Amino acid sequence: MGGLLYKDFISVRGKRFVCFLCIFTLVFILIRVVFPGDRYYDDLIAYAADGSRINMIDIFLDMFAWMFIFMNMLFINRWTMEICSNDEKNKNHSFFAAMPYERHAYIASKYVFILIAAYVFFSVSQIWIIACGAFMSEGKTVDTLMAVNAMTLPVYSFMIFISAIELFLFIVLGKGKAMMIKVGFLLSIALCVIYILLFKDYSALIDKIGIYSIVQWVEKNSFSMTLLQILSPIITLLFYWASYKLCCLCCAGKERDYD
Amino acid sequence: MTEDKKSELKRLIIYLAFSFGLAWLMFLLFVPGGKTWDELGQLKQSFIALGMLAPVIAHVITRLITKEGFAMTGEGSMMLGISFKNRKWVFYLLAILLPWIYTELGNAVTILLCPEIYDPKYYISLDIEKRLLLLLPIAGMVSGVIVSFAALGEEGGWRGYMMPKLIKLFEGKPAGKAWALIIGGIIWGIWHAPLTCIGHNFGTDYSGFPYLGILIMCITCTLMGIILTFVTEKTGSVWPAAIMHAVNNTSPSMLTGYVNYENVSGLKGMILPFAGRMIVMVLIIGILVIASGRKHNTGVNEKNKCSS
Numbered sequence: 259m260g261g262l263l264y265k266d267f268i269s270v271r272g273k274r275f276v277c278f279l280c281i282f283t284l285v286f287i288l289i290r291v292v293f294p295g296d297r298y299y300d301d302l303i304a305y306a307a308d309g310s311r312i313n314m315i316d317i318f319l320d321m322f323a324w325m326f327i328f329m330n331m332l333f334i335n336r337w338t339m340e341i342c343s344n345d346e347k348n349k350n351h352s353f354f355a356a357m358p359y360e361r362h363a364y365i366a367s368k369y370v371f372i373l374i375a376a377y378v379f380f381s382v383s384q385i386w387i388i389a390c391g392a393f394m395s396e397g398k399t400v401d402t403l404m405a406v407n408a409m410t411l412p413v414y415s416f417m418i419f420i421s422a423i424e425l426f427l428f429i430v431l432g433k434g435k436a437m438m439i440k441v442g443f444l445l446s447i448a449l450c451v452i453y454i455l456l457f458k459d460y461s462a463l464i465d466k467i468g469i470y471s472i473v474q475w476v477e478k479n480s481f482s483m484t485l486l487q488i489l490s491p492i493i494t495l496l497f498y499w500a501s502y503k504l505c506c507l508c509c510a511g512k513e514r515d516y517d
Numbered sequence: 518m519t520e521d522k523k524s525e526l527k528r529l530i531i532y533l534a535f536s537f538g539l540a541w542l543m544f545l546l547f548v549p550g551g552k553t554w555d556e557l558g559q560l561k562q563s564f565i566a567l568g569m570l571a572p573v574i575a576h577v578i579t580r581l582i583t584k585e586g587f588a589m590t591g592e593g594s595m596m597l598g599i600s601f602k603n604r605k606w607v608f609y610l611l612a613i614l615l616p617w618i619y620t621e622l623g624n625a626v627t628i629l630l631c632p633e634i635y636d637p638k639y640y641i642s643l644d645i646e647k648r649l650l651l652l653l654p655i656a657g658m659v660s661g662v663i664v665s666f667a668a669l670g671e672e673g674g675w676r677g678y679m680m681p682k683l684i685k686l687f688e689g690k691p692a693g694k695a696w697a698l699i700i701g702g703i704i705w706g707i708w709h710a711p712l713t714c715i716g717h718n719f720g721t722d723y724s725g726f727p728y729l730g731i732l733i734m735c736i737t738c739t740l741m742g743i744i745l746t747f748v749t750e751k752t753g754s755v756w757p758a759a760i761m762h763a764v765n766n767t768s769p770s771m772l773t774g775y776v777n778y779e780n781v782s783g784l785k786g787m788i789l790p791f792a793g794r795m796i797v798m799v800l801i802i803g804i805l806v807i808a809s810g811r812k813h814n815t816g817v818n819e820k821n822k823c824s825s
Contacts, residue, residue, distance in 0.1 A: 260589060260598065381666035385567065392564030400560070411663065481649050488652060488659050 262359070262367035263374070269344045270337050279382060282326070287389045290319055295395035306398060316399045323386045327410070330379040331417050338372055338421045342428035342436075362506045365429060369502045372421050380414050405473040408483055415490035422494075422501035430508045522686055528583050529682040535575035536674055537708060543568040544711045554716040565712070569667040572674020572708075579678065596677045596755045605752045612748050612757035613662060616765040617654045619801060623794030624772035631789055633780050640774030650774040657769025661760060668763035669755070672745065675705055677755040680746050698746060702739025709734050723787035730787070737791055740798040741765070747805055 267273075295316040302314040345351055354364050387407050394400050427436035454460055476483050518526075547565055554562065576595070580587060590598035601609070628635045640650055661668075683701050687693035710731050713719065719730040745758040778786050 377663075377666075380663065384664060384666065388560070388563045388567060391560040394560070481646050481652075484649060484652050484656055488656050491659060491663055 259359075259363055259367055259370070262354070262364060263371055265350075266341045266367065266371045270340055275333075279378075283382060283385060286319075286323070286326075286386060290389050290393050293319070294393035295399070296393075310397055311395075312397070312399060313395045316394050319390055320394075320399060320403060323390045324406070326386060327383040330383055331414065334372065334376050334379060334417050334421060335424070337375055338424045339428065339433075341368055341371060342425065343433045346433050362509075365502065365505050365509060368425055368429060369422075369498065369505075372425065373418070373498070376414060376418050376421075380410070383410060383414075401477075402469060402473050405476040406469075408476050408487065409472070411487050412490040415494040418498060419494045422498040426501045426505045426508075429505050430512075525682050525685050528579060528585070529679065529686070531582055532575050532579040532674070532678055532682070533704065535578050536572045536679075539574060540568040540571035540708060541711055543571065548711075548715060552715065553721055554712065555720075566667060570670035572672075572679075573670045573677070574674075576674045576678045590753065593681070595673070596749065596753060597673070599754055599756055600752070608748045608751045609757050609760070612761035613658050613764060615744070615801070616661070616761055616767075617658060617769045619794055619797040620765070620768055620770040621654070621772060622797045624770050624776050625793070626796050627789055627793030628772070628776065630792065631781060631785070634776055634778055634789065636777035636780065637775060639777040642777075643774060645774055647774075650771050653771055653773060654769040657767035658764055661764030661767050661769070665759050665763040668766065669759035672749075672755045672759040672762055675701070675742070676745055676749040676758045679704065680742075680749070698743050699739055701746070702742040703735045705742055706731065706735030706738040709738070719787045722782070723784050725784070729784075733788065733791060737795065740795060740802065743802050744798065744805070747809075 293315050295313045304312045304314055306312055351364065387403065387410070391400060391403050394403065424436070424440070427439055544565065548557070557565065585593065588594035590596070640647060680697065680701050683697040684694055687697040690696065709717070713730040713734050714727040718734065723729065745761060748757040748761060749755055778790055781789060
């Protein structure tokens with residue numbers, strides 16, 4: 259299994275990526291330490307509606323951290339596709355079938371690789387959030403950071419949920435058919451969004467999904483939030499495991515048909 | 518001392534120099550002078566806790582210097598591989614559940630030892646809903662498993678490098694392993710000393726501050742270290758130890774909402790939060806020693822039967 263994981267690590271140019279991740283994280287921490295939120299620069303102070311002072315350095319670095327975390331999530335999605343399509347392009351599957359690997363080790367390696375990647379990205383995102391929050395000026399920005407941070411785990415769980423579906427499609431159906439289904443699904447979502455934007459009244463929806471309404475919801479519903487934080491990874495991991503088992507079953511069926 | 522042991526000692530000293538140097542440097546740089554742990558605030562505390570990554574960074578640097586290689590599994594490796602074969606999954610499950618068991622039982626023992634700390638309305642002052650208390654253990658276990666990177670930072674160094682070296686150094690001596698575990702625990706406890714000195718875990722309001730705190734930290738680390746080394750050896754991986762350490766740090770217990778240590782002060786208030794947990798830990802270690810001794814004896818008896 260270790261060899262298969264290393265192969266996937268190389269195929270996504272993992273070494274370069276790890277170096278980039280480490281350097282980027284160190285530079286971010288350094289910038290955050292050098293420009294703490296409690297040091298006020300007059301030109302960089304904004305005032306909220308309630309009159310409280312907001313340091314724009316905090317906002318800038320906060321946004322930068324969230325952009326980075328969002329990028330990490332996209333990488334999980336991209337790698338899910340990449341590790342499967344690279345093998346298909348190089349016909350690696352038939353090569354590994356001739357190697358003395360355990361049955362289903364190939365499929366397991368794909369699922370484990372994405373889980374490891376998600377764990378690493380989640381850990382790095384936690385370091386970014388901790389570093390960002392530790393040197394932030396007190397007030398609304400800290401509350402926002404903590405509230406949005408509480409949503410990180412459910413969102414990462416959702417990304418793994420998507421990966422469970424994608425891995426199944428890419429391994430069982432191959433890149434061509436899987437991409438057709440994926441593009442079809444994304445197009446139908448886009449059409450729904452366009453329909454809502456053109457023909458529905460979405461002003462109430464915008465009020466609900468504003469950043470401060472999320473903050474208020476998280477603060478008011480601590481029980482629901484804790485439940486969400488507990489259940490989202492558990493349900494996602496169960497779904498991930500079911501996807502793996504189903505994938506093994508389908509591949510075993512395919513091999514039997516081939517024989 | 519053989520040449521082999523001399524080189525192991527040299528490697529261990531290099532590792533400890535980096536592990537202590539990096540963590541203590543971070544502490545010195547980021548803890549403002551005169552502030553106690555509680556005054557730092559939750560976010561700054563979390564940032565200082567990133568110093569927990571120092572042991573694993575020291576492990577990697579030491580391997581680069583000593584050219585020991587970066588094997589993931591096997592003897593002399595970084596022990597980062599995961600295997601559930603041969604019932605090893607039991608130890609992973611144990612790593613998740615055991616901290617909950619000893620924290621919950623520890624709190625119960627503490628209430629029995631000192632009934633005045635029982636406060637049926639304490640969770641209200643903690644701003645926790647009563648129904649949320651039921652979720653605390655499982656929330657601790659889930660977050661312990663998922664947000665285990667900081668604990669992996671410590672265990673990757675202590676269990677992944679220091680303990681194998683110490684066990685090797687004490688190999689062949691009477692009660693060698695026991696000595697290795699005790700010395701490992703003391704080193705680990707002293708590593709926490711700067712934090713203990715600003716009131717982490719024990720506060721600052723007790724007689725014998727901070728030396729008594731450091732001493733109790735060494736005892737706690739030794740007890741905890743024995744259990745962590747046990748699961749690491751059984752699985753050949755530092756992951757269960759990291760998970761266990763992370764779950765332990767979340768203190769997963771429903772009784773947390775009913776135990777108010779502010780009802781007792783001074784030395785009693787400092788020792789009590791750890792007393793119950795330590796008693797349960799000693800019992801668990803006793804069970805582990807007896808169980809592994811019985812297994813060893815069964816193995817020897819079966820060997821004797823086969824040879825006769």
